[in-house]
Amino acid sequence: MNVETYRDAGSAPVAWRAAARRRRSRAAAVRTRMAWTAAARIGMAASTTALLMTVLLGTAAPNANTAAVRGPLSVLAPLPPVLSYPAAWLSTVLAGLGLGALLLAYARGWRPDPGRLLMLSAGAVALLVNLTPVGSSDTASYAAYGRLFATGTDPYEHSPASLGGPYASVVASDWLHTPSVYGPFATFAQAAAARLGADDPATTIWLLMVAGGAMFLLVGGLLVRIAAEPSRAALLWAANPLLIQQLVGGGHIDVFVVAAAVAAVFLARRCLPSGMLVGVGCGFKANAALVGAGLVWERLRRRDHAGLVRLTAGAGAVVAAAYLTVGREALGPLFEATSLAGADSPWSLVTSALGVMDRELAAAVTRFGWPFALVVVAVLLLRKLPEDAPHVVRTQFALALAWVLVAPWIMPWYTALAWGFHAQLPATRLTRWLIAYTVVMGCLHNSGGHTAG
Template structure:
């Protein structure tokens, strides 16, 4: 995968990758790019196969040292170009905006000149940043030291590493508190190939958001509600959905379900602390709360992973076929609005009615509702709910679903926007993905817990 990224990833023309002798030759031709894509899909398949092999032993009671194992799997990607997405180059450019004194919530990277915008997706060149103040402030500090886009990308990957470390710290503690085998939960989350490839490999800031949210829940379970609420605000300061962990914090503060008045008070207290933290971070770093007006920017991508998008696009197509062009243009926006309102209603119910015993599941469902019913969804958004569902006493069906979705989203990762309009690579990569996914899903059917004596396995 690391070797293939030198061919398949979009990189700045000024970077060392663009001038590598063999890689640059492969990138210049269609057969060369297809060689890189084939190698990438093969590498993804091998990673998932290894993950499933370890998982079969974990489910059978073998106590693997999973954090060192995940670290070994991740190490080759640390210095490589970002996988499957150009978002990390946007992070670098948005940090440069802050360093240059621009308001990243008013202008896009297109106002900049120089190498820092070379690999930014043209779709996002004129759009404001949809992220919270925390990664922008960090990016601004890094950009004051250098404007080399590759170095800035690596700086943002360091945030992803921090997020994974926080997840690795929190998940076993959450699992133990929720009476779930921490080894199984760690395998499902920390060693998950989606986290390694999309989270670390693509350097998405969603990982930091998730690490802060998981840590907030873990601290709340130890009685540190105030600190937990502050961390929830910090998670929201990365990306807004991270603040939904206040549902779990409130459940810990008033553990019994059915006492709406106490739960409402708990939600108000923890939510107020989180919002105050979010506002304070925005003011301290000098970007304020202007990011709230840019939250609709990701909605420019009409992702088929969003149920609201699927229904809206279908309704628009039918109305356009019937000749109702005006209604067709409005249909998608109306359906998206209904999806958001439905998600908010579900979140309100979960916040008021969940107890401490199902708080983890409530947060996981709330985050998945935002993904599936929101205006857009990317494959790495699936990560949002995984840690919370993995520690929520998942039965066989939910565990199988988490594994199956992880397989599909990992192997299908190359079918992203970087192949936009490239018909032959899309068709050939799709064929490869279908073959590999079909083979790996066949292995999934055999993954059932087997009673075996517990032994200790090494990371190697």
């Protein structure tokens, strides 16, 4: 055997092994593609079914799981409670399962076009905003507070009951005698809708729903642009069936808080405008103060005292101007609400135990105790987050998630702030817990306002 023949003989096994490796690689790629394709199809089917069931609830309204109005496309006969409650629970569970399957497909290599996801989300939003709000009657309360302000009555000193007529008739009994706990900017937006809606609360609610849906899509577009993983960001916000149900289908004002919060953190290096955006968020709901706390911590961590001054000055100026417009009486109902503890909150055990002896003591312990618990839980959560993610976003997510876990009064749509920051982070094991928590809370509080929301 000559040298060339020897070389050819020796190279044959090498070539065979290389070909075998290529075949195994192609087979593995096929199996991986089949795995994420199956997960994606299951996720899309479950999510679509969940949203269609939500559409059914909003179309066949009013029912036990919707507000007491009819939206422009609510044309079916109302569903009886024996059907609406199971449909509401099943739609929430399917939404959670669908989201989980979509994220599993993403983890296995699926990369959907974020622009296409935004378009699909826009279609679902356009349909839901024209239906009766599902899961809560908060939009009816928004409309009533706006009508009070539009007619020259202070919604922070008077309740929807003082309106009488059609507006009072659609507010849930739990909130009929409760003044507004929302910020001045929320009141201004509600009043603008009420002026256009005039004596018809259904029109006012519809306008609020449209505004909320538009803001939801704007937040989705912003997250896709700023997130390191645009497809994942779109899945966690714009195409998230749980959030579409809770925020858009329910018509909740929390989406405006998230918009201000995400923008404030995105501009965190520009302290003055970032602080002003925090002030705007606080002008809608007080929980935006969590974002301010996270940004303050970031300035302190960097020892940027000049930035800290600009940040607090921007936020303080906007909040002060807003509350000076409506009067300091607006803070009264908000402060009283801080001592409330929902039945599904751990603080309900504290209020039950101490309330037997002293109700004022129980309220004080709840009011001042839960912020300390929030800090402890946020620190523990922060240790579970990927260290390669931006520190400011990690801090914000930890604070937002800790808040929904330990706050004395919490609803499923309050998780929106956590979802907004989570969409900017890499994959983490906390995702499954956030999904599960949102699903459980969604099932517990999907009653059209018959349970206080």
